[in-house]
Amino acid sequence: MRPPWALVEPVFLAACTRCDACIDACPTTILVRADGGYPAADFSLGECTFCGECAARCEPRALVRGADGAAPWALKASIGHGCLAESGVECRVCGENCPMGAIRFRPRLGGVALPQLDDSACTGCGACFAPCPTRAIALGAEAAERMPDEFPTGSER
Template sequence: MQTASLSRRSFLRGGMRAVAPAVRPPWARAEAAFLAACTRCDACIDACPTAILLRADGGFPGVDFSAGAGECTFCGECVAHCEPQALVRSAEGGAPWALKAGVGRGCLAESGVECRVCGESCPVGAIRFRPRLGGVALPQLDADACTGCGACFAPCPTRAIAMTVDRVANEFPTESER
């Protein structure tokens, strides 16, 4: 889902551009509930040991996998420091978010160049390379094993990795269920 950027600067420049919504920190409430609860205090940003959290549009925290260590370790420090409860771990211990990695067309292996950096960077082994006759091994993503940590994103030399919201896994509890 894309929305139009309604920032004052964008409006004055005449640029109503379509932007994808920011990726929120792990264990963020549903977007509307998150925006209502978040006070933009930066406590989660300051607490992130891998420094992937930053101020996104509107001053709300967002995730940038190309910043800091480039991955989320799911340590929970952002949740522990979030006093307004915009970030809340569910009692069931569900997934921290619905992000999953995806390998796009810019992949070097798709072009016949040997590259396995995404698979080597994946801490859970969700990206594997199976041998193939007559060419280099192509990446295969095990979506069930992928945690969406982003460790594969920053090291990719062609930015062929995309972090997207998994529609099936994006079934977070509503405000009334928490």
Template sequence: MDVARRGFLRGRFRSVTAESRPPWALAEAAFLDRCSRCDACVTACPTGVVRVGDGGYPTIDFSRGECTFCGDCVTACETGALRREADAPAWTMKARLGDACVARKGVECRICGENCEAGAIRFRPALGGISRPEMNEGICTGCGACVAPCPVGAIAVSNPMEGQQ
């Protein structure tokens, strides 16, 4: 059953957008068919970023912290809705710096870069001004470590294809 129809059957008449799923989740339709909503992945997550979302399905909440890609959620999943495959990335999500970024507005702030272990957020010096953040999506793992520390909520982690629909 497609995602929009599932939403309709739950009494929602608007279109339903896919939520961010835990790492190594199957494609959305297959995930929804397989996931039993047992909350084992939620309980197993050591950083608490996997939480119960819409309809009882697990989702990711980076306001709680970051994903360390430990795989505990996959190990806990007995239905196979989360399946870690050799050499497969955890997901295609990437962090994006929004317009509210204070460093882009000339206020000194480097919190996102300081929390980015992968080094995907770097600061380019500007002559006579504040260094500006630059995101290297090729390096970004989508872990979300930059999201919660941002003082103005200027960072979001999402699938790069979501904004192109």
């Protein structure tokens, strides 16, 4: 998973000089050198606060924060198999860590409450990923990636 505001993958790869500026700038230290030396987000290390520092420091403009307030990426969380609540073990860790309140717990008769994720509220920040004791949460891309001509000015930078 590329850093937030990354251009569509082939364009990103062409623009990124692997300078590490975004990695060094990230206050939550979730950006790491991945395959080929290109940066990627690793949610096992923490969450993205969408502070924008990585994009602001990206001189070749491989990360472009547009003026239109577009979502930084298409990532969304999903809850898969292995959730403790599914097995009848009380756990609300993901919901407690979600800054958006996107994970609610639905009471069940005769069982513990199950997590329910509201896609529309999820920003893909990754705050729920590392704390989940069973790694039942995944983050994946939901929508098409963006092309650079969607961000002609980059005026927020």
